[in-house]
Amino acid sequence: MVQRLTYRTRHSYATKSNQHRIVKTPGGKLVYQSTKKRASGPKCPVTGKRIQGIPHLRPAEYKRSRIVRAFLVEEQKIVKKVLKIQKAKEKLTSKN
Numbered sequence: 184m185v186q187r188l189t190y191r192t193r194h195s196y197a198t199k200s201n202q203h204r205i206v207k208t209p210g211g212k213l214v215y216q217s218t219k220k221r222a223s224g225p226k227c228p229v230t231g232k233r234i235q236g237i238p239h240l241r242p243a244e245y246k247r248s249r250i251v252r253a254f255l256v257e258e259q260k261i262v263k264k265v266l267k268i269q270k271a272k273e274k275l276t277s278k279n
Contacts, residue, residue: 186213 191214194201203215224239226232240248 188213188215191215192217 188205190201190203192201200220202218202220204218205213206216207213219241222239222241225234225237227234
């Protein structure tokens with residue numbers, strides 16, 4: 184007999200944004216696992232073709248990676264500045 188499944192969330196309609204996959208657990212139970220929408224990936228603005236080699240990510244993931252990259256670049260600039268100041272101080276102390 185087929186095992187009955189229930190959604191794990193409150194959203195009970197089978198819409199495009201509420202897609203699920205049936206997964207078998209180690210205990211032998213079948214459960215619904217929610218899936219994310221597939222991203223279309225970046226396209227060339229001129230030709231409209233897909234750009235190769237760039238992963239298809241959801242917009243939130245794009246934004247997050249950009250923010251993290253910008254933050255790390257700024258941190259690196261600060262580190263370089265501090266090292267430059269320390270080096271200048273060392274030169275002054277070695278001259279005296």
